[in-house]
Amino acid sequence: MIVTEKSIARMAVVLRSDLMKLAVQVKLLPTPEQASALEATLHACNQAASHASRVAFAQRVMDRNGLQRVVYAELKAAFGLSAQPAVRVVKKVVDAYATLTANLRAGKLGPPTSRRHRKAVGSPVVFRADAAQPFDDRCLSWRYDAQAVSVWTVAGRMKGVRFVCSPDQLKMLVLHRKGESDLVCRGGKWFLIATCDVPDPEVREPVDWIGVDRGIVNLATTSDGANYQGRGLARYRRWQARKRAELQAKRTRSATRRLARRAQKERRHVTHVNHRISKEIVSVAQRTGRGIAVEELGGIRERVRLRRDQRNTFSSWPFRQLGLHLAYKARKVGVAFLEVDASHTSQRCPRCGHTERANRPDRDHFRCRRCGLAGPADVVAGVNVRDRARSAWVFVTAPAPAP
Template sequence: MKIVVQVKLQPTPEQESALDATLRAANQAANEVSQRAFKTGKRNRKALQGLAYGWLKSEGFSAQPALHIIRKVADSYTILKANIDAGNLGRKGAKRRVRAESKPTAFRAVSAQPFDDRCLSWNYNARTVSIWTTAGRMKNVRFGCASNDLKTLMQHRKGESDLMFRDGKWFLIATCEVPEEPQFEPVDWIGVDRGINNLATTSDSVNYSGRRLGRYRRWQARKRAEIQAKRTRSAARLLKKRAKREARHAGHMNHTIAKDVVAVAQRTERGIALEELGGIRERVTVRRDQRATQSSWPFHQLGSFIAYKAQRAGVPVIEVDAAYTSQHCPLCGHTERANRPTRDDFRCRRCGLAGPADVVAGINVRDRARSAWVFVNMPQPTS
C-alpha cells in the first residue's frame, strides 16, 4: 500500500532562494500551459506534451521537470472532470460549475511540485537531498524527520516526492510503497460506533470520550471570536495558525484511537465494522447551536485512519448500514425511537434490555457485520 512520509527541509538562505525561484517558475509555467490547454481543448497528457513540451524546454526547464509540469496540468483537468461527473460542483448550469468550467485551472505561486528520482536524490546517512532547480542541481540540502520515518524512507521509498512550501517552511512529501500483511479470515467482529460526545465506542464496551476534544474546541472557538473581533491582518494570520493547530490536535486523537482499535482487532483476530456515514451532514438535521460542532466532527478522518491502519495490519474492515443502530434492540430486534429515552441511555420498550446507547449501537454494528460478511462470502450459484 502507498503511504506518504513528510520530511522538513533545512535549506541555507541561498538554497531557500533557489527553491523559491524554482517553485514559482514551475507554477507560472503550469498556469501558462493550463491556459493553452483551455484554449485548444487539448487536456490529456499526450496532447499537452505535443503542445507545450517544446515551449517549456525553451524556457529553461529540463526534460523531467517539463514533463512533470505537463502531467500536473493534465491531472488538474482530469480531477475537474471527475468532480463534474460526480456532481460535486452542482448540476449543469449551477453557478459553481459554470465558474469552474469557464476558466482554465490555476495554480498558486507556491503550489506543490512533483520530483522523481531523476530530479531528486536522497542521502539517508547524511540526511541530505540533491534536487534540481532552475539555477542548476543543488546538493547537500539538509532535512530532518523522525527516526521511524527515516527507516520507512530507507526501506520503502518509491516514486515521486512533492516539494511543498507551507507556513514559511519547506517540506518534501515522499511516496512509500509499504508491504501489507495478508488479510486474515476474522473469527468475529468489533463494532465501532462513532459520535460527537464519544468519538468512538466499541462493541467491547471500550469508550473513547470526546469530552476533552470538545472542551478544547470550545476554548478555541472563544479565542477565535476574540481574535476575529480585532479584524486586522495579524489577526487573520493568527486565526489560520490556530485552525491548523486545532486540526493537528484532532488528528492526533484520531490516530491514537485508530491505533488502539486496530491493535485489539489484530490481537484477537477479529475484523472491524464501521457505520457507513457518507452524506450524514445532508441527511441529519441538528439544532442551530449544534451545527458548528457537527460540521467540525472528524468522523470521516477517524474512519479513514482505521481503514488504512487495518489494511497495513491485514485486518478486514467492513462498512454497514448506519440506520437505527442506536434505536434497535440487539436482543429482541425491536426498533423504536422511544428505546433511546436520552442521549446516553438505551432501554428496550419490549424486552427491557438496558445499557449505554453507544455500546448498544456498537453491538448492532457488529451484528450487521456478521450478517454482511456471511452474505459476501456466500458461494454464488452457477448457471
C-alpha cells in the same frame, strides 16, 4: 441484518487490494542558499503550471499528450524549466482538471446553478506560488545513508540537502518508496512527501469483531464498552472559534496570517486525536485476534437535516478521517476491516431485534420497548455494528459461484 450491495463491494475492495499507499513526510534542512533556490523553483513551476492551465482551458486541451505538444517548448523557454520538470508540470495541470471534473460529477461543488459551480467551470485552474510540486526520480534522488537528497532547481542541481525523519520513516523509505515525491513549503519550513507502496500483510481470519460507533458527543464507542469522548475536542474547538472571531474582527493582514496558522494547528490537533483513538482500537483488535467494523456513513451530511445551531458542529465532525485511520492501520497489521449498513443501529435491540425510535428515549440511553434490554445507547449501537459484521463476513469470504 441489512447488508447492501454497496457495502459488500466496499468490503471486497479492501480485501482484494494487495498494496497500500502510505505517504511519508520528512523535513528538509536546507541552507539559506538552498532554501532560496527551492523557493524560486516552486514559484517558477507554479507560474508555468498556471500558464499551462490557461492554455488548456482556452484551447480545451485536457489530455496529457495533447497539452504537452502545445506548451512543452514554451515552458522550457519562458520559465526556465528543464525537460523533466516541464513534463511534471504538464501532468500536474492535467491531474488538476481531472480532479475538478470528478468533483463536478460527484456534485461536490454544488448544482450547476450554484455560484461555486459556475466559478469552477468558468475560469482556469490557478496554482498558488507556493503550491506543492511533484518530482520524479529524474529530478530528485535520495541518499538514505547520508539522509540527504539531490534535487533539480532553476539554479541548477542542488546536492546534499539534508532531511530528518524517524527511524521507522527512514526504514519505510528505504524498503518501499516508489514514484513521485512532492516538495512542499509550509510556514517557511520545507518538507518532502514521498509515496510508499507497502505490501499488505495477509488478513487474518477474525475470531470475532469489534463494533465501533462514531458520534459527536462520543467520538468513538466500541462494542466492548470503550468510550472516547469528544468533550475535550468540542471545548478546544469552541475556544478556537472565539479566537477566530476576535481575529476576523481586526481585518488586518497580520490577523489573516494568524488565522491561517490557527486553522492548521486545529487540523493537526484533530488528526492527532483521531490517530490516538484509531491506534488504541486497532491494537486491541490485533491483540485479541478480532476484526474492526464501522458504520458506512458516506453522504450523511446530505441525508440529515439539522437546526441552524447544529450545522457548524456537524460539518466539522471528523468521522471520515477517523474511519480512514482505522482502515489503513488495520490493513497495515493484517486486521480485517469492514463497513456495514448504518441504518437504525442506535434504535435496534441486539437481543430481540425490535427496532423503534422510542427504544432510544434520549441521546445517552437505550431501553427496548419489547424485551426491556437497557444500556448506554452508543454501546448498543456498537454491538449492532459488531453483529452486522459477523453476518457480512460470510458474504465477503464466500467463494464465488462457478461460471
